[in-house]
Amino acid sequence: MGFIGWIIFGGLAGWITTLLRKDRKGGLLRNIIVGIIGANVGGFLFEQLGFAGVTGFNIWSMFVAVVGAMILLTIVNALTK
Numbered sequence: 001m002g003f004i005g006w007i008i009f010g011g012l013a014g015w016i017t018t019l020l021r022k023d024r025k026g027g028l029l030r031n032i033i034v035g036i037i038g039a040n041v042g043g044f045l046f047e048q049l050g051f052a053g054v055t056g057f058n059i060w061s062m063f064v065a066v067v068g069a070m071i072l073l074t075i076v077n078a079l080t081k
Helices: 003-021 028-048 059-080
Strands: none
Touching: 003 028, 003 059, 028 059
C-alpha cells in the first residue's frame, strides 16, 4: 500500500473508531494519525497472537486497524486523565 493508500486507510479506520467510541474530539488529521498508528499496533498484536496483521486495503485489515486504534485511544485516555 502506498503513501496515499495509508492516508486514506488511516482516515477511514480513525473515523470508524471515533464513531464506535462516540468520541468527537479532533478531526480529519487526528483520525488519519490514530488510524495509521492503530493499524501498526493492531497488526503487531494480531501477528503476536498468530493471526494475519494488516495485509492491504481489505475488510480484515480495517478490522485489525480499528481494534488497534481502539486500544491506542484507550491507553492514551488512561494516561491523560
